Amino acid sequence: xxxxxxxxxxxxxxxxxxxxxxxxRARAVAVGFSLVDQTKxxxxxxxxxxxxVDYGGGGTMRLEVLxxxxxxxxxxxxxxxxxxxxxISLVMQDGYTTGHGLGLGLSGAKRLVNEFAxxxxxxxxxxxxxxxxx
Amino acid sequence: xxxxPILKIRDCLLVSIQVDMHDRLAMELQDDLTQxxxxxxxxGVMIDISALEIVDSFIGRMLNNIAAMSRVLDAVTVVxxxxxxxxxxxxxxxxxxxxxxxxxxVDKGLAMIRDIIDRGEQDDDRxxx
Numbered sequence: 135x136x137x138x139x140x141x142x143x144x145x146x147x148x149x150x151x152x153x154x155x156x157x158x159r160a161r162a163v164a165v166g167f168s169l170v171d172q173t174k175x176x177x178x179x180x181x182x183x184x185x186x187v188d189y190g191g192g193g194t195m196r197l198e199v200l201x202x203x204x205x206x207x208x209x210x211x212x213x214x215x216x217x218x219x220x221x222i223s224l225v226m227q228d229g230y231t232t233g234h235g236l237g238l239g240l241s242g243a244k245r246l247v248n249e250f251a252x253x254x255x256x257x258x259x260x261x262x263x264x265x266x267x268x
Numbered sequence: 269x270x271x272x273p274i275l276k277i278r279d280c281l282l283v284s285i286q287v288d289m290h291d292r293l294a295m296e297l298q299d300d301l302t303q304x305x306x307x308x309x310x311x312g313v314m315i316d317i318s319a320l321e322i323v324d325s326f327i328g329r330m331l332n333n334i335a336a337m338s339r340v341l342d343a344v345t346v347v348x349x350x351x352x353x354x355x356x357x358x359x360x361x362x363x364x365x366x367x368x369x370x371x372x373x374v375d376k377g378l379a380m381i382r383d384i385i386d387r388g389e390q391d392d393d394r395x396x397x
Contacts (some may be wrong), residue, residue: 149291155288159321175320175351177361180324184291187316238325242361 138206139199145212146192151183151228154195161199165206168268175197175208175266182212182262185239188262189232190214193242201267207248207267212260226252271295274304280312280381281305282374286319294330301334305341311339312381316374318349328363335368344384345369348377 139161146156158179162172179195182241186193193214200207219225226244230238244250269292277284280303283297301313314336317323323331335345346369358365371377
């Protein structure tokens with residue numbers, strides 16, 4: 135697998151969430167995603183970026199463009215040093231929320247991408263990886 | 269005041285969201301609209317989202333809230349102009365927008381609001397929120 139582009143940006147405020155969405159959009163367009171695929175990866179990025187700000191206390195998004203043979207894709211890695219998640223299976227349930235949201239962020243984002251991974255250590259932070267292939 | 273203008277056309281308020289909204293702006297719009305419904309004695313609210321590239325759960329919740337608040341204030345909310353890719357993504361995300369009426373475009377949205385106001389019918393709206 136070849137990494138064609140690799141950039142990291144801060145995700146610390148709601149303005150950063152907007153900037154993260156725009157960066158993902160630019161890459162998704164460059165990779166040649168269809169309009170629906172662009173919309174899905176941007177929406178998933180928006181959900182996870184907001185979690186990074188609201189629950190993780192801010193963090194970073196790494197944005198990579200990948201090539202695997204003929205396939206190209208976008209991989210996003212969100213990292214924070216927040217309180218972490220004690221029970222991941224609980225937060226992956228539709229409708230579960232500790233905040234003011236609808237509880238669709240993680241579970242919804244997972245449905246919008248091809249690859250999804252979440253790792254978290256209570257007290258140390260959370261990492262969420264999303265990937266969508268053309 | 270939010271940066272998103274709210275236009276008044278007879279007894280309807282029209283909002284066209286043309287910017288990539290950050291969360292605070294969405295909350296401000298929700299507050300402004302609620303105030304304006306009362307101040308302008310509006311009976312209809314139309315929100316044009318044709319320029320929105322995405323509707324995530326936060327914006328979806330804002331649309332739900334506006335519909336619910338306007339219903340309590342005796343106004344009808346119609347969301348118009350949703351892009352097909354946005355509709356597909358919303359459904360997959362799991363967001364159903366219960367209680368939000370939708371129309372294809374501004375024309376059809378205005379007609380829908382007119383129709384509901386003229387019939388004095390808000391009963392259908394009670395089913396969700």
